[in-house]
Amino acid sequence: MTPDILILAQEAADSSKLAATIWSGLSLGAIYALLAMGFVIIFKATHVLNFAHGALAALGAFFVASFATIIDVPGRWMPNAPAWLTWGLAVVLALIAAALVGMLLERLFLRPMVGEELFAVAIVTLGIDIVVRNITNDWIGTDIRPLGDPWGTNFFDLGFVRIAHTEIAQFVVSIVLVVGVALFFRSRTGIAMRATAFDQEAARAQGINVGRIFAISWAIGAVLAAVGGIFASTFPRRTGVDQATAFFAFKAFPAIILGGLDSIVGAVIGGFVIGLAEVAAGTYLEQFEFLGTGFGGVVPYIVMLIVLLVRPYGLFGTEEIRRV
Amino acid sequence: MRGRPLLFTSYEADQALMPTTTKKVALTVFLVALVLVPVYDVIPFAPDFLAKDDWLKVLTNVMIFAIGALGLNILTGLAGQVSLGHAFFMGLGAYTAAALGAPEGPLVGLGLPMWIWLPAAAVVPALVGVLVGPTAVRVRGLYLAIVTLGLVFIGEYLFRNTESWTGGSQAGRTFPRFQFRFWKEEEPLVDFSRKGEWFGIELSNEAKTYILLLGFAIVATLIAKNIQRTRVGRAFQAIRDRDIAAEVMGVDEFRYKLLAFGISSAFAGVSGALLASFVGRTIPERWDLLLSVQFIAIILIGGAGTVTGTLMGALFVIALPRVVQDFTAWLSDKIDAGEGIIAKVGDVFIATSGDDFGIVNTLPGTGPGLSVFQLNLVIYGLLIIVFLIFEPLGLYGIWLRVRNYWKGWPFTY
Numbered sequence A: 001m002t003p004d005i006l007i008l009a010q011e012a013a014d015s016s017k018l019a020a021t022i023w024s025g026l027s028l029g030a031i032y033a034l035l036a037m038g039f040v041i042i043f044k045a046t047h048v049l050n051f052a053h054g055a056l057a058a059l060g061a062f063f064v065a066s067f068a069t070i071i072d073v074p075g076r077w078m079p080n081a082p083a084w085l086t087w088g089l090a091v092v093l094a095l096i097a098a099a100l101v102g103m104l105l106e107r108l109f110l111r112p113m114v115g116e117e118l119f120a121v122a123i124v125t126l127g128i129d130i131v132v133r134n135i136t137n138d139w140i141g142t143d144i145r146p147l148g149d150p151w152g153t154n155f156f157d158l159g160f161v162r163i164a165h166t167e168i169a170q171f172v173v174s175i176v177l178v179v180g181v182a183l184f185f186r187s188r189t190g191i192a193m194r195a196t197a198f199d200q201e202a203a204r205a206q207g208i209n210v211g212r213i214f215a216i217s218w219a220i221g222a223v224l225a226a227v228g229g230i231f232a233s234t235f236p237r238r239t240g241v242d243q244a245t246a247f248f249a250f251k252a253f254p255a256i257i258l259g260g261l262d263s264i265v266g267a268v269i270g271g272f273v274i275g276l277a278e279v280a281a282g283t284y285l286e287q288f289e290f291l292g293t294g295f296g297g298v299v300p301y302i303v304m305l306i307v308l309l310v311r312p313y314g315l316f317g318t319e320e321i322r323r324v
Numbered sequence B: 001m002r003g004r005p006l007l008f009t010s011y012e013a014d015q016a017l018m019p020t021t022t023k024k025v026a027l028t029v030f031l032v033a034l035v036l037v038p039v040y041d042v043i044p045f046a047p048d049f050l051a052k053d054d055w056l057k058v059l060t061n062v063m064i065f066a067i068g069a070l071g072l073n074i075l076t077g078l079a080g081q082v083s084l085g086h087a088f089f090m091g092l093g094a095y096t097a098a099a100l101g102a103p104e105g106p107l108v109g110l111g112l113p114m115w116i117w118l119p120a121a122a123v124v125p126a127l128v129g130v131l132v133g134p135t136a137v138r139v140r141g142l143y144l145a146i147v148t149l150g151l152v153f154i155g156e157y158l159f160r161n162t163e164s165w166t167g168g169s170q171a172g173r174t175f176p177r178f179q180f181r182f183w184k185e186e187e188p189l190v191d192f193s194r195k196g197e198w199f200g201i202e203l204s205n206e207a208k209t210y211i212l213l214l215g216f217a218i219v220a221t222l223i224a225k226n227i228q229r230t231r232v233g234r235a236f237q238a239i240r241d242r243d244i245a246a247e248v249m250g251v252d253e254f255r256y257k258l259l260a261f262g263i264s265s266a267f268a269g270v271s272g273a274l275l276a277s278f279v280g281r282t283i284p285e286r287w288d289l290l291l292s293v294q295f296i297a298i299i300l301i302g303g304a305g306t307v308t309g310t311l312m313g314a315l316f317v318i319a320l321p322r323v324v325q326d327f328t329a330w331l332s333d334k335i336d337a338g339e340g341i342i343a344k345v346g347d348v349f350i351a352t353s354g355d356d357f358g359i360v361n362t363l364p365g366t367g368p369g370l371s372v373f374q375l376n377l378v379i380y381g382l383l384i385i386v387f388l389i390f391e392p393l394g395l396y397g398i399w400l401r402v403r404n405y406w407k408g409w410p411f412t413y
Helices: A002-014 A017-046 A052-069 A082-113 A118-140 A163-183 A190-198 A200-205 A208-232 A247-261 A264-284 A295-310 B021-035 B053-078 B086-101 B114-138 B143-161 B205-228 B231-241 B244-247 B254-277 B289-302 B307-337 B341-349 B372-390 B394-408
Strands: A155-157 A162-166 B197-198 B200-205
Touching: A002 A247, A017 A163, A017 A190, A017 A247, A017 A264, A052 A082, A052 A118, A052 A208, A052 A247, A052 B231, A082 A118, A082 A208, A082 B372, A118 A247, A118 B143, A118 B289, A118 B372, A162 A163, A163 A190, A163 A208, A190 A200, A190 B231, A200 A208, A208 A247, A247 A295, A247 B143, A264 A295, A295 B086, A295 B114, A295 B143, B053 B086, B053 B205, B053 B231, B053 B254, B053 B289, B053 B394, B086 B114, B086 B143, B086 B254, B086 B289, B114 B143, B114 B254, B143 B289, B200 B205, B205 B231, B205 B254, B205 B307, B231 B244, B231 B254, B231 B289, B244 B254, B289 B307, B289 B372, B289 B394, B307 B341, B307 B372, B307 B394
Parallel strands: none
Antiparallel strands: A155 A162, B197 B200
């Protein structure tokens, strides 16, 4: 993960440093925000701290790679269709597959744990992470699997900053998804989900199908993870999905903690803060010899530690009320 | 109190290490059996494959991981603080040991004897644990798990970038050997890293190392058990069960949480130093998240909060990869040999050639199928899940049920 950040930083040094830093920081932050948002939705609705989020992101990106390039579905049946259409359909298929995997995992491993201690459930997801990550990595193999996206390596050169087409797509998608999630919480299902997040038993007593809400929230979480995974493995960050993709998503954890585990607004803001901090550290602190290589990669964790020292529940997290 | 083993008339008797005669006898037999493992090949009816050098290495690893897991058990099982940062403290212990104990050379190394570097490998991580403790004590629950996760990544970065201490990612560094010296004399007093004769029995270096680490593991178990059943351990458990209630009863939460971090880090440091010395050469990436997760797996599969369970977990988790590896090798031999029901069933699971389909692939890099290494990791993951869902008390819970069944036998109540 770190070398790409360094390449980014190098590029930034060539053109106007500050503008480029802010731009690539924001674009990295948007990915963290997507990952963090899916994570928070799962945590809020089902009270599960999902350590498998990174694995789900890698799996989603790999689904896109396999539908778009490896098995070439639906592209093999539509030879004359434009590239953006076949790729778009492949992405839709991949997201459906990711959502199904999310729902399956919830049904198999997390439904039996309802009502157990939060720790125990979190450790179950740690187990899921190991299983999903290793199977995904086995499918990916040792190569880098390109996603075959239609934007390729094109970019607009504004002189002081280079804006890749993927980054524009990423911002559009992120904004659509953030607004979509906000609107979703106003819909009937969304209100049911908020009720479930508040009190599972009371929600049940009001006739809400809590199991269905769990399944939906895992599906949404897995789709958001997959979208984050897709943009994490395209230009200008990487050339495809590989075995390191799952670890990339671990850096979304500082973003979540920064914003507070149960705050969606916090997740989005935390994502951007962490993204900016990481790229800025990679650009401006690189000249300091004593910091060594890869300092940008640990900046998110250091920021997280400092914020937690001041605010133990993150910036927007609900403080746990403790009583005997 | 003959014949009434469960009648305790004093608190001391209730908390005794070996409350019953049966337990005393069983434990003595078990310990003797453990010490005699290296000479199993000359003892009749003993499982002599254990005395082979490669299995002795597996057992030595079990001892090393048991020491580290006992530490994590104190923090997570007793004090209830989930930590994913165990690997960081292990690395810290290992590099402390190397800086003090490794011979002078291009990397930092003072060549001091083992009685200095091993305690130092406990003290330095404990101090660092107490230093980062205040952050960790302030955050609670799930936030703590993620903070300690960050610790592993920060630690890896630090180890990678202090090349004069750790040797960097490319080369790694060597660690001090298991040798007893008074000071820096040429010939060590007792050398566990070379084969030789003890009490008229010819022992390989693996056998000697095994016996040394068995000794360390026994000491560590005694310490852990004594922490658990005395004042400090009871304070930890009070904090785990309800922190505010514990504070109301006069348990200083801050102090005891710091203490738990310190103790756990000390165990981790010793375990890390022993692991590094046992392996000989290690790169900074050795101390990664997977190592921490392995320890979590050990205490959960064994049974969180119990010393016996932790030891069982260490044996299970560390010996499992070896068993799986032997099993797949045995199965592919059967398949290659051809006919028979085992070969047919096995063929479904194992791919022995490039175009063969199977869940497990014995030829890495060809076709689909997990490698044996990946299969082991997947089994770890599944075991963590399965134990947490079906048997939250772990192997210890299973053992309890078996024991209670036979206690009441032939009555079921």
